[in-house]
Amino acid sequence: MEKENNKTKKVCFPHMGNYFIAFKEIVEPLAEIISPPPITKKTVELGTRYGPESACIPFKYNLGNYIEALDKGANFVIQAGGGCRFGYYGEVQEEILKKLGYEFEFFKFPNDYNFLTLARALQKINPKVSIVKILYSLGLAYFKIRAIDKLDDYVRLNIGFEIEKGEFEKTFKLFLKDLEKDKKILSIRRTQARYLKLLKNIKLNKPKNPIRVVILGEVYVVMEPFSNFNIEKQLGAKGVEVHRHSSLSTTIHDLFFNKRVMKEFLEKARPYLRNDTGAHGTETVGLAHHSAKAGFDGAIHIKPFGCMPEVNAMSALHRISNDYKFPIIYFSFDSQTSETGVKTRLEAFYDLLIMKKQKNEQR
Ligand code: SF4
Numbered sequence: 001m002e003k004e005n006n007k008t009k010k011v012c013f014p015h016m017g018n019y020f021i022a023f024k025e026i027v028e029p030l031a032e033i034i035s036p037p038p039i040t041k042k043t044v045e046l047g048t049r050y051g052p053e054s055a056c057i058p059f060k061y062n063l064g065n066y067i068e069a070l071d072k073g074a075n076f077v078i079q080a081g082g083g084c085r086f087g088y089y090g091e092v093q094e095e096i097l098k099k100l101g102y103e104f105e106f107f108k109f110p111n112d113y114n115f116l117t118l119a120r121a122l123q124k125i126n127p128k129v130s131i132v133k134i135l136y137s138l139g140l141a142y143f144k145i146r147a148i149d150k151l152d153d154y155v156r157l158n159i160g161f162e163i164e165k166g167e168f169e170k171t172f173k174l175f176l177k178d179l180e181k182d183k184k185i186l187s188i189r190r191t192q193a194r195y196l197k198l199l200k201n202i203k204l205n206k207p208k209n210p211i212r213v214v215i216l217g218e219v220y221v222v223m224e225p226f227s228n229f230n231i232e233k234q235l236g237a238k239g240v241e242v243h244r245h246s247s248l249s250t251t252i253h254d255l256f257f258n259k260r261v262m263k264e265f266l267e268k269a270r271p272y273l274r275n276d277t278g279a280h281g282t283e284t285v286g287l288a289h290h291s292a293k294a295g296f297d298g299a300i301h302i303k304p305f306g307c308m309p310e311v312n313a314m315s316a317l318h319r320i321s322n323d324y325k326f327p328i329i330y331f332s333f334d335s336q337t338s339e340t341g342v343k344t345r346l347e348a349f350y351d352l353l354i355m356k357k358q359k360n361e362q363r
Pocket residue numbers: 056057058084085086218219220279280304306307308309310
C-alpha cells in the first residue's frame with residue numbers, strides 16, 4: 001500500500017538558475033519528478049495574479065512555478081524555507097494553491113540545516129528509501145552544486161573576453177548535460193575538472209586591467225537570471241569582468257557555519273554596520289566595503305522590491321559609495337520592472353565606469 005502511495009507521488013520544486021540538476025538528484029530516488037516548465041513571463045504573471053501584492057518577487061516566481069507544475073500533474077510540492085519572511089511563505093503558498101482547487105501534499109524543508117535532519121525530513125516523502133541512500137543523494141547534489149558554481153565563476157570572469165563568441169555558453173551547456181548524467185561523486189569531480197580545462201582552453205582577448213564589477217544583493221534575484229533580466233550576461237557582452245560571492249554553494253556554507261560567517265561579514269561591514277540586517281543584507285554591506293577597498297570599479301546591487309534586509313543595507317551602501325568614491329547602481333525588481341529601463345541604466349553605469357577608469361589611468 002505504501003509503495004503504491006509513493007509511486008503516485010509526483011514531486012515538483014521551483015527553478016533557480018541551473019540548480020535544477022542538483023535538486024533533481026535529491027528527489028529522484030524518492031519519487032517521480034514533475035518539473036515546472038522553464039520560467040517565462042507567464043510564470044511571474046501567475047505568481048503575481050494569485051500571490052499577495054506585498055509579497056516579494058521570489059514568492060511570486062515560486063508560486064508561478066508551482067502552479068505550472070501542478071497543471072502538469074504534480075501532486076507534491078517542495079518548498080525550501082529560509083531565514084527571512086521567506087520562512088513563512090510556504091504556509092501562505094499552500095493556502096493559496098489549495099484555494100485555487102489544487103490537490104497536493106506540501107513539504108517544507110526544516111530550517112535546521114544539517115544533513116541528517118534534512119535526510120530524516122526527506123525520508124517522509126518515501127519511507128522505503130534508506131537514510132544512507134538519501135544522505136548519498138544529498139552528497140551528490142552538493143557536489144553538483146559546487147561543480148556548477150565553480151565553472152559558473154570562471155565563465156562570469158571571462159565570458160566578456162572570448163574571441164569566438166558563444167564558446168563559453170556552448171561549453172557550459174554541454175557541461176550541464178554531462179553533469180546531469182553523473183551518479184557518482186568521483187564522476188562529478190571528473191566532469192568538473194574536464195570542463196574547467198575546456199573552459200580554460202577557450203581563447204581570450206582580455207586586457208590587463210579590465211573593468212571589474214561586483215554583483216551584490218538578495219540571493220534569489222542574484223542567482224535566477226530570468227528575474228534580473230540576465231544582468232551578468234549583459235555585462236559580459238560589454239567586456240566586464242563580473243564577480244559575485246553569492247551562489248548556492250556559499251549559501252549552503254553560510255547556513256552551516258552561520259555564526260562564524262556572520263561575524264566575518266560584520267567585521268568586513270564595519271564601521272558601516274553594527275548589527276546584522278537579516279537575510280543577506282550584512283553580507284551585501286561587508287562585500288561592498290571589501291570590494292571598494294580592493295579597488296573594484298563598481299558594484300551592482302540587486303534586490304526584489306520591498307526586500308527589507310536589502311533595503312536596510314542600502315544606507316550603508318550609500319555611505320561606502322560616498323567615502324570610497326565607489327560607484328554603486330541599485331536595481332529593484334518586481335513584476336512591473338521594465339527590461340528596457342534596466343538595460344538603459346546599466347549602459348549609463350557602464351559608460352560612467354569607463355570614463356572613471358580612463359580618468360584614473362591618465363593621472
Ligand atoms: S531576502 Fe528579501 S526578497 Fe528574499 S525572500 Fe527574504 S524578504 Fe523576500
